[in-house]
Structures are given as C-alpha cells and as structure tokens.
Amino acid sequence: MRLGRWRIFAESRADAPDYVADEVAAELRWTPSYAGNRLADAVELVESLPNTLAALESGEIDWVRASLIVHHTTVLDPEPRKQVEAEILPYAATRTVKLMREKLTREVAKADPDGAVERHQRRVPDSTVEFAPEEDGMASLNVYGPAETVRPIFDVLDQCARSAKAAGAKVRLGMLRLDALAGITLGGQLQNRVTEFRVTIPASPLAGASSTPGEAHGYGTLTNDVVQKLASGPNVFWRRIVTDPLTGTVLDVGPRRRHTVAIGEFVKTRDRRCVFPGCGRPAESWRVGGGSLTRRRSQNRA
Numbered sequence: 001m002r003l004g005r006w007r008i009f010a011e012s013r014a015d016a017p018d019y020v021a022d023e024v025a026a027e028l029r030w031t032p033s034y035a036g037n038r039l040a041d042a043v044e045l046v047e048s049l050p051n052t053l054a055a056l057e058s059g060e061i062d063w064v065r066a067s068l069i070v071h072h073t074t075v076l077d078p079e080p081r082k083q084v085e086a087e088i089l090p091y092a093a094t095r096t097v098k099l100m101r102e103k104l105t106r107e108v109a110k111a112d113p114d115g116a117v118e119r120h121q122r123r124v125p126d127s128t129v130e131f132a133p134e135e136d137g138m139a140s141l142n143v144y145g146p147a148e149t150v151r152p153i154f155d156v157l158d159q160c161a162r163s164a165k166a167a168g169a170k171v172r173l174g175m176l177r178l179d180a181l182a183g184i185t186l187g188g189q190l191q192n193r194v195t196e197f198r199v200t201i202p203a204s205p206l207a208g209a210s211s212t213p214g215e216a217h218g219y220g221t222l223t224n225d226v227v228q229k230l231a232s233g234p235n236v237f238w239r240r241i242v243t244d245p246l247t248g249t250v251l252d253v254g255p256r257r258r259h260t261v262a263i264g265e266f267v268k269t270r271d272r273r274c275v276f277p278g279c280g281r282p283a284e285s286w287r288v289g290g291g292s293l294t295r296r297r298s299q300n301r302a
Contacts, residue, residue, distance in 0.1 A: 080111035
C-alpha cells in the first residue's frame, strides 16, 4: 500500500467505522484483524502523530520504526506524546530498531513516571513461561516476566556458562546457558520424570516402505535418532497413533505402553530374532528401550 494512502485510509474509518476494515481486508487480501490493526495505526499517525507520518512518507524512517512510535506512545496524553515524538524522530532516523526501541521505552517512562509504575503492575499478572516446537527437532522456551525476576535468572545462567567457557568448553555461550538451565531445573529429577510420547507415524513407515520422521505430541516433528534419544529414559510411555500417509487421517490409536528394560529382555528371550517380516535380525542387536525395539514391537505381538 502506498504511503500517501495513509490519510485516506484513516479518514475512511470515519465514514464506515464498522465495515472499512473488512473492505480493506478483502481488497488487499489481509485478515480482518490485520487490516483493523493497520487501520488503527493509520488513524493514530494521521490524528496524533503527523510528524511521524511525514517522516514515514519522506523515507526518513520505515514502517517498522513508525509502528514502534505509534505503539509505544499510545499510552501517553497528547502533549507528552508530542514531546516524545519530537525527541525520538531524529534518533530513529540514524539508529537500529533495537536501540530505538530502548530509547522509546526510556522516553515514555520519563514522560509519564506514575503511569509507568501502573502499567508495570498491570503487566505482572501476564508473566508466563511457554514452550514452542521449532524446526529441525528444536524448541523454544520463552520467559516473560518482571525484569527484576527475569534478569537475575539470566545472570545465573550466564555466570555458569562463562565459568564453563573459562574451564575450556568449546561451544558458544548460548548453548552453555542452556546446559546450565537444564542442570539447574532438571538435575537429579530427570530420572524421576514420567513422559508419554504420542508418536504419530504414517502407515507407510510401519510397513517398512518409508523413513519419514514421526511427530511426538508436544515436541513437534522429530527425526528417528532424536526419538530414540528421548525414548531411552527409564519412565517413558508410548501411545502409537497411525495415520494415513496421504490424508493424515488417524487410523488407529493404540493403548498406553511402558517399554521397560525388563519387557525388552523378555521379548528378546521369547523371539530371539526380529519377527517383523523380512527382518530376522538377532534380538541382541535391538536397542532395549529405544526406538528400534519399540517400533518392531508395535507391529507384532506384545
């Protein structure tokens, strides 16, 4: 959308406030919520931040910086908002987004110190720790909370990581911080943790016709070697979910199974060789409690 249309975009809301976001969304192939947010930003720029709009239209700043000014200053009354805008615009034109965001936060707090305290108190109940699966068998653990709580947590992890680095660790600090977090939070409790894997695999790998990775419930898509690593714990339960390889439709949900070392030794003694059609490998080659044994056993008698 051309920058010159911001004014028209904003003025159109006054003519049809209930429908303009839907019309814009249909025209530009946006979602209604995204169109509504952009429309709200346009109104803020035209009505409250004309200098920011002028800087955006002239190319002095880009949309990312203009949006930051809109969202950070919306909590201020009109006069302090203009003061913050005047302070931040020259800075925004020559600084990175990160530095600009930090200065915006400082300027807004300086312009309304009492409001800053109130907003902080309102945000504290929103504190959270959330898990999110990522690509390539990775995951994120996102922490959001009061700075006076979160920063000391990071400092402890960073200190542990730097101590390990000084002792000769070759990996980067970020990985060492994760190692420290795992050591502090899991520690000796790792052996007592009970985990259930709802492993979703297409029917074709079960038939031996594909090596497509499976998906562990709560973990996302995982390669077979990662599944085997996770499955090697002592308190792991499995629930097999078989899907159609073309449609993804669930074909079968198996019972909850706990594959212990004792069960693995029993199966080895009972069958002596893999009973999966076409295999015949000696039972001694199975990895007890790992993915191979579990995969074979799930296809034949238990």
